[in-house]
Amino acid sequence: MLKATPEPLIRVSGAVKRYGQVTALAGVDVEVFPGETVGILGANGAGKTTLIESVMGARLLDEGDIEVCGFSPVRQREECARRMSLQPQGSSLFKHLSVTESLELWASFYPRPREVDEVIALVELESKRRARVKTLSSGQQQRVRLALALIGDTEIVAFDEPTVGLDPLAREQVWDVIRQRAGRGAVVMATQMMDEAEVLCDRIVIMDAGRIVAAGGVGELLVRYAGQGSVSFKTVAPVDAATMKKLPGVLWASTRRVGGSTSVRLVTSDMARAQAAVRASSSVRAENLKTVGPSLGDVFLRLVGRELNAPIHEEN
Numbered sequence: 001m002l003k004a005t006p007e008p009l010i011r012v013s014g015a016v017k018r019y020g021q022v023t024a025l026a027g028v029d030v031e032v033f034p035g036e037t038v039g040i041l042g043a044n045g046a047g048k049t050t051l052i053e054s055v056m057g058a059r060l061l062d063e064g065d066i067e068v069c070g071f072s073p074v075r076q077r078e079e080c081a082r083r084m085s086l087q088p089q090g091s092s093l094f095k096h097l098s099v100t101e102s103l104e105l106w107a108s109f110y111p112r113p114r115e116v117d118e119v120i121a122l123v124e125l126e127s128k129r130r131a132r133v134k135t136l137s138s139g140q141q142q143r144v145r146l147a148l149a150l151i152g153d154t155e156i157v158a159f160d161e162p163t164v165g166l167d168p169l170a171r172e173q174v175w176d177v178i179r180q181r182a183g184r185g186a187v188v189m190a191t192q193m194m195d196e197a198e199v200l201c202d203r204i205v206i207m208d209a210g211r212i213v214a215a216g217g218v219g220e221l222l223v224r225y226a227g228q229g230s231v232s233f234k235t236v237a238p239v240d241a242a243t244m245k246k247l248p249g250v251l252w253a254s255t256r257r258v259g260g261s262t263s264v265r266l267v268t269s270d271m272a273r274a275q276a277a278v279r280a281s282s283s284v285r286a287e288n289l290k291t292v293g294p295s296l297g298d299v300f301l302r303l304v305g306r307e308l309n310a311p312i313h314e315e316n
């Protein structure tokens with residue numbers, strides 16, 4: 001339930017987690033406040049799951065500290081477990097149980113769970129109430145995972161890639177379920193999908209290689225990093241990102257060689273100037289030139305544009 005307190009529900013300070021040579025978290029600081037839906041956005045291997053599972057007490061940090069509602073998820077595990085739930089991953093469903101049995105089992109872990117039937121209705125699995133989980137489609141199993149995250153009615157709910165592998169309609173349905181939960185306590189969600197982060201999250205934390213490279217509301221991130229939006233085109237000319245980035249009005253550039261042509265995307269500080277520069281350049285020979293207003297994709301490209309081998313932080 002939402003509490004009128006300025007204290008963060010989750011506080012992560014200086015979190016470092018190493019797996020042998022791999023540093024999955026390289027000094028992460030995050031706070032999540034009551035009522036917020038916070039999206040952790042990052043590519044494969046950015047450290048999202050490690051961060052969420054460390055908050056849940058399922059992984060031990062090498063350095064740093066985590067507090068959940070003032071408790072340590074490691075030293076005060078039970079206090080934390082009562083207050084937060086994580087959407088379980090693929091392998092952790094009990095596939096021989098029915099949907100109802102699964103939810104009843106999960107509900108027994110929490111002091112004040114929601115009604116099983118109410119949560120089944122929320123995820124639209126009424127017709128599958130008695131079906132064993134192993135007989136459900138992958139999309140329906142994903143809804144069971146969502147239901148398990150919601151049944152405890154905990155202050156904090158974490159979702160890890162909640163719509164991965166779902167068709168567009170099923171994704172929208174899952175979004176509706178998350179939206180209904182939003183605002184009560186806090187929601188934390190790891191995702192690789194910009195549209196999902198944009199649609200659902202009050203605040204987005206962008207991670208790359210175990211670090212937070214930017215955090216803020218969507219509007220704030222767009223203003224800080226996306227300039228006026230992007231110009232994209234294809235060309236058969238052998239252009240490279242470093243050259244494209246020098247064009248007037250361009251903040252950032254990415255190039256991708258596909259077959260015999262190069263797809264180019266330019267994040268612009270001045271869309272009209274950048275467009276004119278591309279058209280005027282005899283060496284570029286742009287085809288299919290398109291312009292799109294500022295998007296989270298531009299923000300991500302500027303901050304995590306690794307194909308450019310560029311510094312992660314770059315100011316406008």
Ligand SMILES: Nc1ncnc2c1ncn2[C@@H]1O[C@H](COP(=O)(O)OP(=O)(O)OP(=O)(O)O)[C@@H](O)[C@H]1O
Nearest residue numbers: 019022024042043044045046047048049050051192
């Ligand atoms: N148990 C583990 N043992 C060894 N390395 C691990 C382990 N878990 C994660 N890693 C490594 O830590 C890094 C971060 O992984 P993590 O799963 O946190 O990233 P992620 O952002 O959730 O990625 P994805 O979107 O692919 O799930 C990766 O390089 C990964 O290979």
